[in-house]
Amino acid sequence: MTEEKVIIAGFGGQGVMLMGQLLAQAATHEGMHTTWFPSYGPETRGGTANCSVVFDNHPINSPVVSVPDSLLILNHPSLAKFQGKLKEGGVLVVNTSLVEEKDLRDDVRIIKVDANQKALEIGNLKVANMVMLGAYVKASGIFSRESLLKVFKERFTGEKQKLLEMNTRAFDAGMELAAD
Amino acid sequence: MSRVLMKGNEAMALAAIKGGCDAFFGYPITPQNEIPEYLSEHMAKEDRVFVQAESEVAAINMVYGAGGAGARVLTSSSSPGIALKQEGISYLAGSEVPCVIINVMRGGPGLGGIQPSQADYNQITRGGGNGDYHLLSYAPENLQEAVDLIKQSFDKADAYRNPVMIAVDGLLGQMMEPVDLERTPDSKQRERKEWATDGDAGRRGKANTIVSLHLDPNKLEEHNLALKEKYDRMVENEQRYERLETEDAELVFIAYGSTARIARSAVESLREEGYKVGMIRPITLWPFPENAFKKLPDTVHTLLTLEMSLGQMHQDVKIVNQGRYHLDLYARTGGVVPEPEEFIEKAKAILKKEDAA
Amino acid sequence: MKRIVMLCGHSGSGKSEIAINLAIDAGVDKLVDLDIVNPYFRSRSVHALLEEEGIALIEGTPEQSLNSDLPTISAAARTPFVSPSMRAVYDLGGGPSGARLMRQYTDVIDKHHVECLLVVNTMRPGLDTPEAILQLISRLEGAGGIKVDGLINNTNLMEETTEETLAEGERILRTVSDTLDLPIRYTFHLSKVPITRAFAGEVRALERYLAPEWL
């Protein structure tokens, strides 16, 4: 594969950083080179948060992403901030629960995911990020479902083990939405 | 364990444990907090020492105490915190107590900002404390290199009885990347340090003292000359660098750390477009790798320094260059991380001007 | 010259040079360096020379802390005061803080055998009037619990000194001398400066032992 550069953005508390880390970890399992770089400003819960993730079969130079190949947008302010950077024909996964569709670009491949709604149906708003992640994994075709599930198992251990099932369901729901 | 995905600060902390670090003393400051956080848990699990000091000043003096008592010691901080530590660093160097210091650089001067920067170059390479002294200082470009260098740095510190500084910027500290922690051997347990004030005076029948005070100027000069002889040996033996695509280069980038990663991207893109561009990447900031500048091909006409500080390293390039090549500088500072496109544009402008001339 | 001469003065008055000159000329037993104020140009740096002259140097700071700014004084500094046959020159540190440690010895100073001389260079800033010098004497006496018994004219501008410089200093010192009824005991001049007229007290050519050539 050639280099894949991703920016994931939303507000603090949506699990944006975790999404990036899960992808990077999955890439490591698949033997790829990968970097994850957070914006580590004073943002906390409620503020905006974003991270850059890069995957490649070759060593990666800059972990800083200026022109992403794919963009995962979890809220409207993030759309305004990052949409313009997405390369022409790139993949834009948007959380339509929190993003106004009329503002979307028309020269990119758009994957609309009603992530919050789907998460509520599954039982917890917090897994909206996993719905988004599933949609991206399906749309990009870079990772196998198995790699991600392996990462989930590594992440959700101990007290968090009870979260494994719900997160997996949300992830699968996202994959399904992107397949439509 | 093969490759694992780790955050820079955590990977460096774990590498220190594997390098045989007995004790850590530190004080929180962004963007290096994951180092003490990680160590507070893992040093305890390894039955080693972790202390959160009341200040950077106290932390470095704890390092001085524990290092003096013969332990392998680590501290970490970021630029303004490193500035505070200079008092103790000067004492460590002056009394030849080994230790490892990780500096995850951020923008300055003063409180500056918390974004990545390389503006500590002078503070690292010119000392920052009082007196004639140097720190062996490594500037890794990626996390694997950081892990490898940190493991080795404890041996280097002991071998030279000198503090070693690992200089990275906030970007390397905060980013995640897979690393192979077993690639370099873990440090083995060491022999007792004969010079240490480890409280074995009774058994030895002779007490050790660790001091940096020499009131007779002739004695102090003698001490300084002995230190210089040590620094000369470092210059002779410890220069490390990478030369990338310099064989037929017309323009050579000089860049280290994160900036070198970004410059590497620019070199690759420029090469694809047919531009003859290469790079010299200092891995040791001190000693500055003068050897990298020897025997450059005749095709070279310009050296372009790229750094996240306003020409601090460029001064060393000037010294090494001795008027041989055209010199140029492209610098960002204050926490702004340059993008490869900026380097590419600058390189093209230089090469175009050369063609026209 | 009495059995013990103590030299006090303002900083940079030339006390230490004069102390060495007086000690060597008179062949005293001890030169006591009590200058704990200024770590530069102290008589202890001519240790070897004094030894050749048969003068023992008593200094506060032990060898290991030479050039430190430790304000320590040796217990031996008391000895000359209480040894009836011992002759000594005491070199005090500059100003009131230099004189202060004489408080240590108020119980053993016998005025019959001890004289305290004030070294003055009126070319030093702030000491160019009789009033300023009178004030200095009062401060030194207050701090040290000592009484100044006489004056030494050491007025000079280093290399630029002329006979007139010295005469100017004497004019000022004469007023001080008259006011307090203190004799001018010595006038020191650099050997390079030829003396053609009369000056107060004993006139002596100063050998410079402490200052290096280039200063």
Place this chain on the structure above:
Amino acid sequence: MNSDTVYRPKQGLTDREFHYCPGCTHGIIHKLVGEVLTEQGLIGEAIGVASVGCSVLNYVYFDCDMQQAAHGRAPAVATGIKRVRENHAVFTYQGDGDLASIGLAEAVHAAHRGENITVIFVNNAIYGMTGGQMAPTTLIGQKTTTSPFGREKEGTGEPLRVSELLATVPGAAYLERVSVHDPKHVRKAKKALEKAFDTQMKGKGFSLVEFISTCPVNWGIQPRESLDWAVENMIPYYPLGVFKDPEKEEEDD
């Protein structure tokens, strides 16, 4: 101590002659520390930390491993040493300029962490080394080279009582203020040192012995008078006694 013993050669100290001024009590305190470490069988494995002040050179006097610290940092250096050499007696030896001024943070925090070290704190109410400037411990009305009109409360505060201050710090286990102005008090001071090192070796936490000391040179008085001056002026403001005792605390619990 046998009542016939009038003098005992120094123990736990090297043969180097002290450089201290007549009337200064550093020599007595050095001797006591050396004696206690020797009698408790600790001297061979003790590690001392010299500080900055008139006692800056004490690393040549104590006959054990010694490390010289930057001004005020001795408790931090001692922390580093103790953490990697847990079973050794570790002590600092600091004056009031060093401990009560520039190094107050290090002292308070070493106590605060309950650092298992012993601090020998010598309080003579003045900066000796640099030439008699005002210290945080200088008494009201006391003239120094930086309080030429006598220390005034207004603008410079009132003298800092270190033992009392540290008594408010939970981690401090044993605190006592002593004086060495006569043989009776010297014996008492020695007992305090014994207790302090005992506290450390039993792992009970931070111990500090504050010594009321003298500075005839910078106080501008005779050595003998200086002891009287300390008794008359310092002790009323700095009362002698135990401010914290681990055994008492245990009883109270």
